Structures are given as structure tokens and as C-alpha cells.
Amino acid sequence: MKFTKPLIVLSVGLALAGCNSSSSDNKTLLDTPFDLTIAHVNDTHSSFDPVKSSFKVAKTKVYNEFGGHPRLLTEVNNYKAEATENNDSILFLHGGDAWQGSAYFKLNEGKMNADILSQMGLDAMALGNHEFDLDNQKLNDFIDSINFPVLAANIDTSNDDDLKDQTNLKPYMVYAFDGNTKEVVTDLDNLPADKHIAAVFGLVLDDMPNIAPNTGDIIFKDMVQSAQATVDMLHAKGINKIIAVTHIGNAIDLDVASQVNGIDLIVGGHSHTLLGDFTNLGMANNGTYAEIVTNPDGKGLTCVVQAGEYAQAIGKTTVAFNGQGAITRCNGNNTLLSNDEFYDSPAREESNKFSEQETASVVSFIDGQENIAVVDEHEKLRQHIDTHYKPAVDAAYGEIISTAPSEIKHERRPGDNGFDKHGSDVAPIVAAGQYYWAATTEVSSIAGIEADFSLVGAGGVRTDIAAGDLREGNISLELLPFSNFMSIVPLEGSVIKELITSTVSATLPAGSHAGKFPYGGNLRYTFTEDNAGIDGTLTSIEVNEGSLDAPDWAPLQDDTTYNVAMNNYNATGNDGWTPLFEAQKTSSGRVDLAYVNGQLTAFAVERIEEDDNGKYKVIYKDQGIDCDDSSFSCSTDAQAVINYIKANHPTLEPISYETVTLERVEQ
The missing domain is CATH 3.90.780.10 (5'-Nucleotidase, C-terminal domain)
Structure with a gap:
């Protein structure tokens, strides 16, 4: 995709002009203002345990832990409890790449991910590139096993034997809200007249075959064209509050927002971007959280958010709509989720542990910040992970x-x-x-x-x-x-x-x-x-x-x-290393190396071919490497x-x- 600069970027929290107006005269929509809160994560990559990290309090470096799914669950439950108390509407979205990244995934191949993610209370997840790291049969099993939908509006699975009949892989979801009450709408021709209606659609990279190793026979369609077609269809049904949950990267999110009319909010993933200014913690300013981009019609506005990586942080944004479905406000922030044990050394030995007074001082500092919080782990989920999964992981190291x-x-x-x-x-x-x-x-x-x-x-x-x-x-x-x-x-x-x-x-x-x-x-x-x-x-x-x-x-x-x-993976030209494909597409002197029955063995490559779906395929001179064969160690x-x-x-x-x-x- 060619990158273009957003036409106009406005400051967060300003009153916004312009509207993403529906082309339909459907009068079933509730013609009153509506606020919707979105809790969101992305690129969690099987980080079920916390990530060792650090931050600064003034000039003092503090070694701690961030995140993990039990801590993440506690915080999203806090958000939901607050929404229940205030009768607010809320969704919890995942920007994709729940798979890969830790020993848990390596040992369980997606089964643990299905188990843990189904306990998180998610409403929907974008399809990430690392969800294709195994094969489509295992991906299909994962999607079958979870209690929330996976979204991708720009794919065609009709020719893929494993995913063609998968009903939990959807282009979009539509929700009806009455305060804190939420229901899924399946009949778009008969929208509830007394509820606010919002749609969430998914968007994945259209060059996925060049990024992911095992996309099977899925066809990936142009992101901008598919997004606009989806928005236009939803508008025609009378739905004018539209969210995209994407796994394409923050820079491309901004570009899509500048090329597509009618997306109100983009909840992103893929670039691992912890949006927001974290210089108060001795970290970086990673760009505007809830950045506002003007659509190509010069009127519509799109708000863009993303929440970092490895389940260390959670984002929370509130989008305010007027009676015509135009956003009038979009603000919020990412929050890093810390434990409450702090050390003055990365070794994290008992002798380096902060005293009670030092700990209290750090906690007091954290309490005064908007982008970091001390959060306890969800006890039941922590025990479930430690009992069912952690012993095998510990033994495998x-x-x-x-x-x-x-x-x-x-x-x-x-x-x-x-x-x-x-x-x-x-x-x-x-x-x-x-x-x-x-x-x-x-x-x-x-x-x-x-x-x-x-x-x-x-x-x-x-x-x-x-x-x-x-x-x-x-x-x-x-x-x-x-x-x-x-x-x-x-x-x-x-x-x-x-x-x-x-x-x-x-x-x-x-x-x-x-x-x-x-x-x-x-x-x-x-x-x-x-x-x-x-x-x-x-x-x-x-x-x-x-x-x-x-x-x-x-x-x-x-x-x-x-x-x-x-x-x-890189030697074949994947992930944008295209000059290597070009250099080997007619002939190659490349040698691949894997163990066969414990013996290191060389496999000579003849050339690399590109199939009709844009996927690169290695052609060997003789026998190729088969990592699914138990005699191979790859x-x-x-x-x-x-x-x-x-x-x-x-x-x-x-x-x-x-x-x-x-x-x-x-x-």
C-alpha cells in the first residue's frame, strides 16, 4: 500500500466537526447522543506470565513486572464493573496476534490460548499474522474453541479446506446497546429501534502470504477497498457507528483512515505501538493516543488507538457520538499494569528489594500517574495457569x-x-x-x-x-x-x-x-x-x-x-525482504540446514517461486525439509x-x- 499523510490531525479531546453520516434514511436508530467505551489490547503473544521490566521514578530506576493475562483480567474487570455501576456501554477488543511468543504457545500450540482468552471476556479479536504460524487446521480448532468471534472483512476462505466452513471467523459483528446491556444483532434488516447500534469489522494485512508462513488457500483482499465496501454496506443498513479492529500496524491504520470514509474508531495492532507519552516514567513519547484523522471526504473523522505488546498494558478510550453518528469526542489512554514488588537491580534478589517505605513511595508516585497502575493478578486465573500449564513449561527450559x-x-x-x-x-x-x-x-x-x-x-x-x-x-x-x-x-x-x-x-x-x-x-x-x-x-x-x-x-x-x-523465513524473502526472493527466483546457490535423525543435513535450493496468492515457495534440487516429519529437527x-x-x-x-x-x- 502506498502511504499518504492524514489530511488533518486534531488534538485529542477537542470538539470535532464533520460527520460520518449514513447514506440510509433508516429511522430505526436512536436519534440521541451515545458514548461507547472501548477497552483494548493487541499483540499479547501468549504472555500469560508478567514481563520483567523497569521504569523511573524521578532519577531512580525501578525494576518491576508488567502485565500478564491474570493482571490484565483484573483491570478489564475493573473497567466493566465501573461501566456497570454507571450504566455505560462497553466493548473489549483484541487487535490480533494472540498466538506465538512464549514457551506456553510452543508447548500447547494454541490450545492454552483458547482456554485463557475465553476467560478474558473479549467481545471480538482481529485475525493476526501470527495466528497463521501453525496451519489452518490448528487455527480452525482454535477459532472453534473460543467464546468470542475472530474478525477479518478482507479475506475469502471459500477455497480453504480447513476454514471454509468456520462460522466463528466473521467479517463483522453488530451490537445493540441499552446502557450497560448489550446484545448481538444478526438481522441487519430489522435493527432494534430503541437501542444504539454499533458495528465492529476486522481488517488484516492484504500481503499476508508474504508475512505469514501458512495461510493455506485463503485469498486476502485490498484493505482500503474492503474497508470502504464494508462501511458502505453497514451504512446502507442504517448503522452509522463503526469500529474497525485491525492488525495492520499504526502507520497503516492512519493511512487507511485517510483513505476510507466512515470508520469512527480504529483499534489497532501489529506494530506493537504503545501510544502515548510515557516520559514521566523515563520511557519514550510514542505518539498520540486517540489520534484523529480526517477522511478523504474532508468531513468524516476517525480516531486511532493501539496498546503496545505482550499484555503489559491495556487501552481504554471513550468515543462520543451525536444523534447522527458523528464522533464529537474521542479520548483515553494506555495504562501499564505493574506489580507491587520493586527492586533496585535487574537481578531482583531479596537484597535488592525495596523497603516498605521505598515501596510506599513508588506506589504513591504511581497513584499520581494516569498511564501506570498497580494491579493485582486475578487469583483464580493465576492458579489455573500455575496448576495446568506452568509445570510443563518450567520442565522444558x-x-x-x-x-x-x-x-x-x-x-x-x-x-x-x-x-x-x-x-x-x-x-x-x-x-x-x-x-x-x-x-x-x-x-x-x-x-x-x-x-x-x-x-x-x-x-x-x-x-x-x-x-x-x-x-x-x-x-x-x-x-x-x-x-x-x-x-x-x-x-x-x-x-x-x-x-x-x-x-x-x-x-x-x-x-x-x-x-x-x-x-x-x-x-x-x-x-x-x-x-x-x-x-x-x-x-x-x-x-x-x-x-x-x-x-x-x-x-x-x-x-x-x-x-x-x-x-x-527471511532467506525466502518474507516480511518485506523481497530482494532475496528476486535474487533467487531463477536460480539459487542457497543451502538449508536441519537435523535429520539427529544428523545435521544440508538441502540444496534450486530457486524460489511465487504462487497466485503471492506466497513464496522454495523449490529444492532434491529432497526438501519437512518440519512436520518427526525425524526432522528444524x-x-x-x-x-x-x-x-x-x-x-x-x-x-x-x-x-x-x-x-x-x-x-x-x-
Whole structure:
């Protein structure tokens, strides 16, 4: 999709002019003002336990935990109780990507997600890209098992054997409200005359086959065209209060709002954007929560929200409509959900724990803030997780391979959330590990080629590395959970430069999905933004011709072929790494590496094809890799990092030199 700037952006809380008026003269709608509260989360990624984190009180760094589903449930129940007391109308929406991201998902493959999410009281969820991480049969089982609908208005499942008859995967839902009383409306030709009516429709990425590995035979349709067609249909039925729950990223949400007439509120996901100003906590200002965008007709207005990642925060916004269905107010905020145990060290040992007086001081500070709250975990849900699921997860983590003296942080894009221009400290460790493994004599002798460096997409790296003991499972179950296998791809230097330029440029717009942002192992580069939020230039890129401990940097040459180690997902050109597909669509010298019956085995790639749905398919010269076959062990991307850390870093700290430098335009 081509990005366009929103026509007009208004401040939150102002009275809004213009209207999203219905084209219908249907008089069944209640012709009085209406307020609707939306509680929302997105990109929860199986974070059933809290996430270790930190924030600042003045200049003091406080180590704590945020979120987890039991704490999230407590807070949304608080919102619902308040709505009941005040007779307010409320919906609880999920912006997609409930799947993947933790050991719980790795072990339970969506079954636990269905169990826990069905206890959360959700009204609807957008279909996320990571919901396609297994196969459509397992996705169908998940959708069958939950007690709320999954929404996507721009897909056609009629040709997909697994999902074609799935009735809980819907384009939209319509709700009738009488104060705190809510009911689902199924007959759009006979809307209740004495209730307020609001519709919620879903929107997913239209290039999903290039993002997700297992989309089956689903057809994904243009987001803007489908959104407008859905809104027009709902308007024709007399419904003029319309919400989109999307999984397309904040930047694209804003773009869709500027191209589609009639969406009142977009509840988003995918870019993991914790909208709002969190500088009071020593964090970043991540942009406007409840940003208002003018529609292409110059009259209608759309409010846009999103609530971060990993169930650490919940958003709450109230949308006020006039009698004609136009929004007159849209405001609210995201709230980080903290525990009440605080430490002065990431090790979180008893000796580092805050005293009662220090704790009381922190709690007092939190009580004075709008964007953070101390929230207790929902006791029954916590016990359910600990009893039914946690023992198996704890047993799966395996042996200790290293110790991290302090927390090692991961942020996808340099400069975000208080990070410096070099970005993640975790991704360079992953990249170094995958290069180290691919360059060993054992691997290179089997592959027939030796790696010169590696590349890692930031979105494939899922977590920080916590202070303390690091176990194998922290890598294979949490940090790199996707069961990808390693590839070594011969590529000309010019292709590598094109890849880095295009992927970095794609992450520059505010609110963009930064999963494609590249980090190197045995490689370093500097990218300079030329036009703020639009594009830039790769001003330096160098390959290490020395050792990891004593680097000797030399410029990467356009006409030289380099053997590049990376996981198979990126090596195929997925997630916007399209230059790699282009370089391999007629022929490829690539070698994929997986274990077969415990033996590392090389699989030669002939080329990559693109099917009619835009999905890339690897064509092997002989036998291909079948990760569903029990004789195959495909997680060589994680095993590479485990081997590297175990062999070289009994104490794990960030790489001693910077591999990425992103110079942004001052704004």
C-alpha cells in the first residue's frame, strides 16, 4: 500500500466537526447522543506470565513486572464493573496476534490460548499474522474453541479446506446497546429501534502470504477497498457507528483512515505501538493516543488507538457520538499494569528489594500517574495457569548455558522507547551466534559453503534477555520460538545493500511495523535518514575480516558474492525482504540446514517461486525439509545461538561493538 499523510490531525479531546453520516434514511436508530467505551489490547503473544521490566521514578530506576493475562483480567474487570455501576456501554477488543511468543504457545500450540482468552471476556479479536504460524487446521480448532468471534472483512476462505466452513471467523459483528446491556444483532434488516447500534469489522494485512508462513488457500483482499465496501454496506443498513479492529500496524491504520470514509474508531495492532507519552516514567513519547484523522471526504473523522505488546498494558478510550453518528469526542489512554514488588537491580534478589517505605513511595508516585497502575493478578486465573500449564513449561527450559549480569534489552528499531541510535542489544547477539555456528568447520563442511556474515530480522527476536541464569529454553522457547532452520545464501553485495536500504526505509514512518529491521553478525552498517519518516541512504557497510573478538573491518563490495547466514523465513524473502526472493527466483546457490535423525543435513535450493496468492515457495534440487516429519529437527536458528553462547559466553553481555547505526533527521 502506498502511504499518504492524514489530511488533518486534531488534538485529542477537542470538539470535532464533520460527520460520518449514513447514506440510509433508516429511522430505526436512536436519534440521541451515545458514548461507547472501548477497552483494548493487541499483540499479547501468549504472555500469560508478567514481563520483567523497569521504569523511573524521578532519577531512580525501578525494576518491576508488567502485565500478564491474570493482571490484565483484573483491570478489564475493573473497567466493566465501573461501566456497570454507571450504566455505560462497553466493548473489549483484541487487535490480533494472540498466538506465538512464549514457551506456553510452543508447548500447547494454541490450545492454552483458547482456554485463557475465553476467560478474558473479549467481545471480538482481529485475525493476526501470527495466528497463521501453525496451519489452518490448528487455527480452525482454535477459532472453534473460543467464546468470542475472530474478525477479518478482507479475506475469502471459500477455497480453504480447513476454514471454509468456520462460522466463528466473521467479517463483522453488530451490537445493540441499552446502557450497560448489550446484545448481538444478526438481522441487519430489522435493527432494534430503541437501542444504539454499533458495528465492529476486522481488517488484516492484504500481503499476508508474504508475512505469514501458512495461510493455506485463503485469498486476502485490498484493505482500503474492503474497508470502504464494508462501511458502505453497514451504512446502507442504517448503522452509522463503526469500529474497525485491525492488525495492520499504526502507520497503516492512519493511512487507511485517510483513505476510507466512515470508520469512527480504529483499534489497532501489529506494530506493537504503545501510544502515548510515557516520559514521566523515563520511557519514550510514542505518539498520540486517540489520534484523529480526517477522511478523504474532508468531513468524516476517525480516531486511532493501539496498546503496545505482550499484555503489559491495556487501552481504554471513550468515543462520543451525536444523534447522527458523528464522533464529537474521542479520548483515553494506555495504562501499564505493574506489580507491587520493586527492586533496585535487574537481578531482583531479596537484597535488592525495596523497603516498605521505598515501596510506599513508588506506589504513591504511581497513584499520581494516569498511564501506570498497580494491579493485582486475578487469583483464580493465576492458579489455573500455575496448576495446568506452568509445570510443563518450567520442565522444558533445560540446562543453564550462561549467566547475564544485567538485563539485555531488545528494541526492534533504533531510537524507539528510549533506545539509542544503535537499537537492540539482543539482536546482535543472535546474529553473532548464527554467523558463528554457520562458519564452523562442522557446518561449513556439510553445507559446502562457509558463511561470511549473518543477517537477522528484528521481528524474529522476541524477548529481552533477563538478568540471571540463561537456560536453553530461554532461547528456543522464548527468544527464537518459531522453529526456523538456518540457511546460507550466496548474494552479491549490491543485493545486500538493496535489502538493507529497502527494509530500513520501510520502518522509518512513525508507527510502522519494524519487524523487518535488519541486524548483522560479523557485519556492521550505518543508515542515514534523508527525508524524515520516508527514506534514507546506506552510508556505510562493512564486513569483518578478522575475528569476532578482534574485528578487522573492510567495505562490502557490490560485485563480490558473500555467503549470508539467516533463517529460512527471511532467506525466502518474507516480511518485506523481497530482494532475496528476486535474487533467487531463477536460480539459487542457497543451502538449508536441519537435523535429520539427529544428523545435521544440508538441502540444496534450486530457486524460489511465487504462487497466485503471492506466497513464496522454495523449490529444492532434491529432497526438501519437512518440519512436520518427526525425524526432522528444524530449530537450527535457536540451536545455533545456544551453541554459540554455551561455547563462548559463560557470562553474557552485549556485543562490544555496534553493528547498526541509524542516523535520524532531527524533528
